[in-house]
Amino acid sequence: MSRENNTLVKLNNAGFKQNGKWLVEGVTLAVEKGKIVTLIGPNGSGKSTTAKIALGIYKNIEGSVEKYTNKVGYVPQKISIDWTLPIRVQDFMLLTENIKEEKIDEALSLTGVIHLKNKSLGNLSGGEFQRVLIARAICKKPELLVLDEPVQGVDYTGEIALYELIKKISDSLHCGILLISHDLHTVMTATDYVVCLNGHVCCSGSPMDVARNNEYKTLFGEQASKILSVYEHKHDHVHSDEGEIKKN
Amino acid sequence: MFDDFFIRALVAGLGIALVTGPLGCFVVWRRLSYFGDTLAHSALLGVTMAYTLELNIALSVFIISSLIALILIQLQKKTNLPGDALLGLLAHSSLAVGLVVIGFLTFIRFDIMGLLFGDILAVTTDDLLIIWTGGAVILLVLKLIWKPLFASTVNYELAEAEGLNPDRAKAIFTILMAAVIAISIKMVGLLLITGMLIIPAAMARNISDSPIKMVIYSIIGGLLSVVLGLFSSLEFNTSSGPSIIVAALILFILSLLNIKQSIKLKN
Numbered sequence: 001m002s003r004e005n006n007t008l009v010k011l012n013n014a015g016f017k018q019n020g021k022w023l024v025e026g027v028t029l030a031v032e033k034g035k036i037v038t039l040i041g042p043n044g045s046g047k048s049t050t051a052k053i054a055l056g057i058y059k060n061i062e063g064s065v066e067k068y069t070n071k072v073g074y075v076p077q078k079i080s081i082d083w084t085l086p087i088r089v090q091d092f093m094l095l096t097e098n099i100k101e102e103k104i105d106e107a108l109s110l111t112g113v114i115h116l117k118n119k120s121l122g123n124l125s126g127g128e129f130q131r132v133l134i135a136r137a138i139c140k141k142p143e144l145l146v147l148d149e150p151v152q153g154v155d156y157t158g159e160i161a162l163y164e165l166i167k168k169i170s171d172s173l174h175c176g177i178l179l180i181s182h183d184l185h186t187v188m189t190a191t192d193y194v195v196c197l198n199g200h201v202c203c204s205g206s207p208m209d210v211a212r213n214n215e216y217k218t219l220f221g222e223q224a225s226k227i228l229s230v231y232e233h234k235h236d237h238v239h240s241d242e243g244e245i246k247k248n
Numbered sequence: 249m250f251d252d253f254f255i256r257a258l259v260a261g262l263g264i265a266l267v268t269g270p271l272g273c274f275v276v277w278r279r280l281s282y283f284g285d286t287l288a289h290s291a292l293l294g295v296t297m298a299y300t301l302e303l304n305i306a307l308s309v310f311i312i313s314s315l316i317a318l319i320l321i322q323l324q325k326k327t328n329l330p331g332d333a334l335l336g337l338l339a340h341s342s343l344a345v346g347l348v349v350i351g352f353l354t355f356i357r358f359d360i361m362g363l364l365f366g367d368i369l370a371v372t373t374d375d376l377l378i379i380w381t382g383g384a385v386i387l388l389v390l391k392l393i394w395k396p397l398f399a400s401t402v403n404y405e406l407a408e409a410e411g412l413n414p415d416r417a418k419a420i421f422t423i424l425m426a427a428v429i430a431i432s433i434k435m436v437g438l439l440l441i442t443g444m445l446i447i448p449a450a451m452a453r454n455i456s457d458s459p460i461k462m463v464i465y466s467i468i469g470g471l472l473s474v475v476l477g478l479f480s481s482l483e484f485n486t487s488s489g490p491s492i493i494v495a496a497l498i499l500f501i502l503s504l505l506n507i508k509q510s511i512k513l514k515n
């Protein structure tokens with residue numbers, strides 16, 4: 001299969017089976033430079049599995065993955081780190097690539113955790129650790145960012161600021177982002193392409209297309225139609241870092 | 249008091265400590281102490297092979313240990329036995345086979361105690377060459393695989409996702425383990441090599457807050473243990489292996505004081 005110019009990773013009818021059970025099957029999607037693709041779906045619908053297929057963590061898959069970059073930043077949903085390792089935030093930032101001190105500082109400042117730089121990784125709170133994970137993923141200036149519920153455990157104002165940061169990074173680095181989020185509101189406003197999963201792709205397309213899709217509506221019910229109305233009444237305000245709402 | 253053999257033993261021991269320091273950190277981080285033990289036990293077979301085939305001891309120990317590591321990986325794939333049972337199975341059966349084979353080799357006089365616990369009298373100039381060149385190669389390779397190995401120790405999926413090939417790093421590390429056992433067997437003895445890997449690293453963990461510091465302290469701890477251990481081995485006429493390990497243990501106990509202090513600070 002040929003590569004369209006900007007494609008970073010492409011799944012062709014990909015699926016993963018373990019002990020005879022499909023974790024997810026028949027996923028086709030592509031992430032391109034500068035584009036945000038979001039996966040939505042209920043718990044256990046195969047979002048994280050799809051991300052791991054795209055990243056090459058799962059190897060014996062059905063279908064195929066074409067990955068065109070090795071500059072990848074990954075924020076996993078669940079991470080088990082052995083806390084007996086003596087490792088500080090600044091060591092963790094260098095985990096997969098050597099990065100200049102000032103770049104590290106910059107990334108940690110962007111996610112608001114520069115003051116934790118010398119702290120031991122094991123002593124961070126859940127939200128702090130999540131911010132460090134995001135800083136680590138963006139600071140290597142990746143071509144492809146895979147974010148699996150990146151703002152879980154982050155406080156409300158931080159959540160908004162971090163989503164804005166993610167959007168900004170996709171623009172400034174011109175990297176492709178595969179985002180997994182439960183926050184339908186964010187998904188519907190800042191995404192180029194949405195894939196709605198439920199063990200398989202139940203619908204996909206622009207946020208508008210998906211929002212109008214009947215399968216999507218049954219899957220998300222009440223919440224979906226509310227979000228849709230929010231989406232349809234054109235955006236007229238932004239949220240500042242402090243969480244206040246400013247009129248445009 | 250300073251005989252030639254003693255200088256040789258010292259130079260050999262210091263060379264070994266330089267290598268076991270960083271490798272030992274990974275043994276602690278990756279919870280491989282029983283794996284190291286198994287490889288070390290199998291070294292006896294390597295020694296008997298060296299005598300029967302007139303090979304260099306370090307070389308044949310390296311070959312046998314690597315072989316045992318391979319067998320272990322295969323058994324892990326093919327059987328449903330838990331990892332520690334497989335390790336015990338290989339460790340004790342290879343030790344037993346080694347001892348039985350020694351029983352048959354009646355034409356050679358074996359110093360079993362020396363094999364099990366180390367013998368500073370046994371270190372030759374050739375051994376020094378093997379220890380220092382072998383050690384340099386081990387350290388160089390470890391430096392080359394440091395990034396993927398450390399990253400996958402912290403988190404396998406991150407390392408894999410970000411293109412570091414952790415499986416290859418792990419395989420190479422296994423070979424390095426076999427190599428470090430091969431070069432240190434004469435000095436420390438096969439029953440105590442894992443102690444040389446683990447105890448200085450454990451001591452270092454108590455006083456470090458970053459991976460690099462832990463590696464450095466672990467090396468320093470190993471060097472100190474060798475010096476203290478060898479001097480007391482000479483003084484009290486004890487085997488070199490146990491003396492070095494006891495010295496390392498004393499350093500470890502001292503490092504515990506540091507933990508007590510930091511806990512006090514927190515309260």
Ligand SMILES: Nc1ncnc2c1ncn2[C@@H]1O[C@H](COP(=O)(O)OP(=O)(O)OP(=O)(O)O)[C@@H](O)[C@H]1O
Binds near residue numbers: 041042044048077
């Ligand atoms: N390692 C595994 N072995 C067996 N089954 C698994 C494994 N990982 C996930 N599963 C199963 O595969 C399905 C998909 O899991 P996945 O983690 O991809 O869901 P998800 O969409 O990310 O869910 P969530 O919203 O809860 O994060 C689930 O039914 C889960 O139980």
Ligand SMILES: [Mg+2]
Binds near residue numbers: 047049077
């Ligand atoms: Mg998930």
